[in-house]
Amino acid sequence: xxxxxxxxxxxxxxxNVAHRTPLYHSSMFDRMTGNRVWFKAxxxxxxxxxxxxGAYNLxxxxxxxxxxxxVIAHSSGNHAQGVALASKxxxxxxxxxxxxxxxxxxVDAAREYGAEIVFCGENYDDRARVTSDLQAKHGYxxxxxxxxxxxxxxxxxxxxxxxxxxxxxxYLIVPIGxxxxxxxxxxxxxxxxxxxxxxxxxxxxxxxxxxxxxxGRIVRIARADTIADGxxxxxxxxxxxxxxxxxxxxxxxxxxxxxxxxxxxxxERMKTVVEPTGAVAAAAISANRLGVSGKxxxxxxxxxxxxxxxxxxxxx
Amino acid sequence: xxxxxxxxxxxxxxxNVAHRTPLYHSSMFDRMTGNRVWFKAxxxxxxxxxxxxGAYNLxxxxxxxxxxxxVIAHSSGNHAQGVALASKxxxxxxxxxxxxxxxxxxVDAAREYGAEIVFCGENYDDRARVTSDLQAKHGYxxxxxxxxxxxxxxxxxxxxxxxxxxxxxxYLIVPIGxxxxxxxxxxxxxxxxxxxxxxxxxxxxxxxxxxxxxxGRIVRIARADTIADGxxxxxxxxxxxxxxxxxxxxxxxxxxxxxxxxxxxxxERMKTVVEPTGAVAAAAISANRLGVSGKxxxxxxxxxxxxxxxxxxxxx
Numbered sequence: 294x295x296x297x298x299x300x301x302x303x304x305x306x307x308x309n310v311a312h313r314t315p316l317y318h319s320s321m322f323d324r325m326t327g328n329r330v331w332f333k334a335x336x337x338x339x340x341x342x343x344x345x346x347g348a349y350n351l352x353x354x355x356x357x358x359x360x361x362x363x364v365i366a367h368s369s370g371n372h373a374q375g376v377a378l379a380s381k382x383x384x385x386x387x388x389x390x391x392x393x394x395x396x397x398x399x400v401d402a403a404r405e406y407g408a409e410i411v412f413c414g415e416n417y418d419d420r421a422r423v424t425s426d427l428q429a430k431h432g433y434x435x436x437x438x439x440x441x442x443x444x445x446x447x448x449x450x451x452x453x454x455x456x457x458x459x460x461x462x463x464y465l466i467v468p469i470g471x472x473x474x475x476x477x478x479x480x481x482x483x484x485x486x487x488x489x490x491x492x493x494x495x496x497x498x499x500x501x502x503x504x505x506x507x508x509g510r511i512v513r514i515a516r517a518d519t520i521a522d523g524x525x526x527x528x529x530x531x532x533x534x535x536x537x538x539x540x541x542x543x544x545x546x547x548x549x550x551x552x553x554x555x556x557x558x559x560x561e562r563m564k565t566v567v568e569p570t571g572a573v574a575a576a577a578i579s580a581n582r583l584g585v586s587g588k589x590x591x592x593x594x595x596x597x598x599x600x601x602x603x604x605x606x607x608x609x
Numbered sequence: 610x611x612x613x614x615x616x617x618x619x620x621x622x623x624x625n626v627a628h629r630t631p632l633y634h635s636s637m638f639d640r641m642t643g644n645r646v647w648f649k650a651x652x653x654x655x656x657x658x659x660x661x662x663g664a665y666n667l668x669x670x671x672x673x674x675x676x677x678x679x680v681i682a683h684s685s686g687n688h689a690q691g692v693a694l695a696s697k698x699x700x701x702x703x704x705x706x707x708x709x710x711x712x713x714x715x716v717d718a719a720r721e722y723g724a725e726i727v728f729c730g731e732n733y734d735d736r737a738r739v740t741s742d743l744q745a746k747h748g749y750x751x752x753x754x755x756x757x758x759x760x761x762x763x764x765x766x767x768x769x770x771x772x773x774x775x776x777x778x779x780y781l782i783v784p785i786g787x788x789x790x791x792x793x794x795x796x797x798x799x800x801x802x803x804x805x806x807x808x809x810x811x812x813x814x815x816x817x818x819x820x821x822x823x824x825g826r827i828v829r830i831a832r833a834d835t836i837a838d839g840x841x842x843x844x845x846x847x848x849x850x851x852x853x854x855x856x857x858x859x860x861x862x863x864x865x866x867x868x869x870x871x872x873x874x875x876x877e878r879m880k881t882v883v884e885p886t887g888a889v890a891a892a893a894i895s896a897n898r899l900g901v902s903g904k905x906x907x908x909x910x911x912x913x914x915x916x917x918x919x920x921x922x923x924x925x
């Protein structure tokens with residue numbers, strides 16, 4: 294398990310390194326939804342997503358000997374950039390395994406931060422295999438994208454900051470990929486305010502956590518062809534699920550279209566660029582999946598790294 | 610003339626009504642340009658642009674009798690929305706004259722705020738004629754887009770906030786359309802910090818203020834076919850020019866392409882939506898039109914109301 298103490302330690306580790314991201318607000322969104330809503334803007338976090346927090350917290354915890362060995366991670370997106378930047382700041386060598394079809398701008402960003410890129414096949418199993426081969430051969434330390442107490446504690450600082458800034462909050466809404474963000478956030482939130490409800494959100498096409506939450510065991514789905522690329526993991530982590538069962542109040546789903554409409558609202562009305570996965574939590578409010586009004590709600594914008602070509606398509 | 614006292618009074622009038630907008634920062638932009646740069650984010654001001662400040666300050670100053678008559682303004686963009694929202698908040702009837710070809714989203718926004726829309730022909734003279742006809746017929750009070758001390762004082766609160774937040778600033782960079790923003794900002798900035806340099810920026814295709822500043826008299830250009838639609842005024846106002854001559858240190862120009870490249874940087878790297886005009890001041894830094902390094906610089910992002918179709922085109 295992970296406790297709030299580890300999240301507070303992570304906050305200390307991240308002080309002056311990660312941004313304390315702002316809370317955005319839109320009077321129009323409040324009027325449209327009948328609630329008082331804030332958005333935790335992790336799209337303006339370093340590397341453009343919350344993933345930097347966990348990666349830095351984990352790599353900062355390594356021993357001198359582990360740091361000398363270097364780290365390895367696999368990711369097609371934000372985790373790659375998080376590991377790359379954290380490693381650079383901490384002076385650790387980083388290898389990132391990315392699928393061949395990765396978006397060029399994401400590959401470039403990881404490379405800019407000094408990571409060594411190794412390409413692999415498209416599917417998750419291939420990625421994991423290439424990673425563990427390299428790990429075995431070179432002795433790199435694995436930085437898992439979600440299934441690690443130090444990752445969970447790092448991501449949990451998002452929830453810590455929200456409840457510090459908004460102690461009277463009724464609902465905290467968090468997107469679920471592998472479950473690292475919601476696990477950490479729920480621990481921090483319930484510690485600071487036992488009455489706050491923590492709600493996870495997925496898209497319908499990637500509803501493994503939704504199914505798992507209802508079944509009371511981890512359900513693995515066969516595919517996740519959702520626009521929300523941060524939700525394409527097929528099952529949440531074991532540790533993450535344990536925490537979710539204890540601290541998360543519900544998991545709801547939205548359609549891909551709801552997430553896209555929310556992205557457009559963020560762009561047109563709030564002038565902020567949000568990636569599809571980053572719009573999913575807010576979409577649960579705009580699509581009225583909570584069925585509440587008059588509440589104080591914070592939705593986490595998990596990231597803003599949307600490829601400019603995808604953005605163009607979505608604006609059509 | 611307008612003095613800093615009127616700008617401080619405007620700040621008082623706008624307290625709890627206009628947003629005190631944040632200063633954005635990008636370490637990457639600092640590295641790229643060799644300066645320490647902040648961006649004053651008026652794209653997240655109410656109505657998505659600084660224009661709300663001046664409009665509200667003017668309409669709030671009207672007598673009971675004038676308020677009963679209602680106000681009129683002509684604009685194809687942000688000024689229309691500013692007048693519409695300010696009027697709504699102050700309980701004043703507003704008529705906005707807009708060219709027939711105005712962007713639908715801008716017309717809708719002004720209408721949403723409760724303004725009555727009157728359409729007119731495309732050119733500036735036609736707009737002005739329709740406006741003065743209606744004004745004469747109905748006794749409306751004109752809210753000029755830039756040539757009025759109360760407008761200038763309202764827009765000047767942008768500069769006031771910047772110098773309050775950044776007292777050590779070396780350069781304040783401001784886009785020029787009709788000159789209301791730079792006139793107000795230069796008065797406030799020089800009052801709070803006589804050593805700060807205030808630099809105006811236009812696009813090459815709308816360089817009337819650039820020419821005027823060099824000629825020492827107002828130069829009117831024949832056309833202004835620039836992507837920066839907030840700069841399509843053909844000459845700055847008389848009062849605005851007087852103030853510019855006293856308080857502005859230089860006027861420089863950038864190409865439309867520089868503004869578009871800057872918009873893309875804002876979108877991709879800083880996750881913020883900026884309209885072409887709003888990117889022009891920052892573009893003067895990225896295109897190295899100042900020729901300085903190691904300086905503390907603030908560029909004003911004047912607005913973020915870019916039409917989604919235009920945005921799509923610009924991303925191609």
